[in-house]
Amino acid sequence: MLIFCIFVFYYPYSLFMGKNSFANKLSWSIIGIVSVIYLAALVIIAVIFYQLMTDEATHLSQESLAHASRMYFNLIVVGLLGLVVIFFVCRHVIKTKTRPVTEELETTSIANERMESELNVARAIQMGMLNTKFPEQLYAMLCPAKEVGGDFYDFSLKNGKLYFAIGDVSGKGVPASLMMALTSVIMRFVAGLGLPINTMLERINNSVSEANSHGMFVTLFVARLDLRSGHLEYCNAGHNPIVVIPPEGDPHFLKAKPNIAIGLLGDFHYEGESLELKPGTRLVAYTDGVTEAEQASLNQFGDDRLMSWAQAIAQENATIHDKEVVESLYQTVKHFAGDNPQNDDIAIMSLKFDPNNTMTKKRFNPIKDKSIEIIEFLMASPDMPADEELRFKLRLSIEEAVENVVRYAYDGGIGWLEVGTSLDHDALVLTVELRDAGVPFNPLEQPDPDTTSSAEERQVGGLGIYLCKKLMDSIDYRYEDGNNVLTMKKLI
Amino acid sequence: METIINNESGKTLVVLKGRIDTTNADQFQQDIAPLMEGEHPDIEIDCSEMTYTSSQGLRIFLLLQKSVNARGGKMVLRKMNPQVKEVFDITGFSNIITIL
Known part of the structure; x- marks a missing residue:
């Protein structure tokens, strides 16, 4: 019971x-x-x-x-x-x-x-849309206030030019994130067209305005930096001013002509401008989640604190990396806000114009048995074209030129070889340079093999440099500062 | 780089695979040493899988051709890919080596 x-x-x-x-x-x-x-x-x-x-x-x-x-x-x-x-x-x-x-x-x-x-x-999809394959010259981060947000950044490196952009959609959460996705897809497409910066913004604005049924808008800063000359073209569509940290002197905001934000008015004429950056200049782009970060007392981070932070960064501008710059600003803002929850999305981007960093260059010392390593280094250069046929010819020329130095420059002794690649302004001509401190020797003075003689008469040597001459569009030799310098050019 | 040599009723069939460059030219020379022997050689080399040759490889082809001629034999290279063929053309090797 x-x-x-x-x-x-x-x-x-x-x-x-x-x-x-x-x-x-x-x-x-x-x-x-x-x-x-x-x-x-x-x-x-x-x-x-x-x-x-x-x-x-x-x-x-x-x-x-x-x-x-x-x-x-x-x-x-x-x-x-x-x-x-x-x-x-x-x-x-x-x-x-x-x-x-x-x-x-x-x-x-x-x-x-x-x-x-x-x-x-x-959120995973939105984060996946962001480019995170940062080149050496740039770093960026995005931290939405909610699961998804409306801040975004983008960049791409093509033909020695670094294109970069940062933007902020009005509002936050899901609506902002949809608008962000739309804008960044349009932007990525337009960026690939190689248009002047202001035309680029006009195209983006027209496309976004057409698709914008809810009167949202996007503030956007877009720029293109020539990594060799430092020539910066940019256009600011209602976005927060970019912080410039020069190698010498005080940090300041980048002056920009006023343009309205994207999405508000189709066919608006955007004005772009340009500036020559001095080597060592750093640019820091950010969204208003940084300057409008609030303490519990409703104090905002503001432009003054941003500039104080930039002053501190300027002290170590030469040595600090872009990743550290971005993280430093984010931590400074977080520290300022204290326990107050993040009330807006935050995006931060830092990049530095450093022309010495741009030519793919490396010195191998000693060079004995390093031929393949040297060839692979040059072939992996971002300046190299993708076309298989061109790569075959470039590889063969590089191998012959490198072998020539490795075998003969130091008479079998120990020595170094410095190699590098670069592209011309229009990215049409690739230059490969080899520099060594071996015995002065101009390989171009060697007689060409007689390609019409019979097998019995043919000599076994002298083919390497001849192949370089035939496969490249030009090849030059000079003796400079005690170095042999061989320069080969190819139209790509 | 791989070299496969087969003898078939008096004819020597060779298949070359991969790249001939500064790292393996010496090995390639050793691999084809058997082709440097015997009277009246009849050699056929399948180059369809040979993807690259530097001047180091060309040098060995020239040595081989000279040796074959001296021994009163014949040698043909077959199915060479167009890029490798171009290297043989530029250097005039197509004139002294039979490439079919």
């Missing part, structure tokens, strides 16, 4: 407590109260019946007594069955009455869970 009672009570208990909702707790309480009242009534009836039976026992015959015991047993069985029936009836009634509430609660929580997981996927 005790075990049965425990089962009867524990079963619904476990059934309901598994789901820890208020509605389930309520139904458990109701069933509990009804069952307790019923059990109490049953016990009272049983006690009264038992007392009547024992009082009468002396007067009853043996048969009547046995009959009464059976009745008593039946009463207990029927009573317990009644308890089970009460449990199921109560449960059914409660379920029907509370269904809408429970289901509504469950539906909301499922919807919340789904939304959360979808936002996480959206």
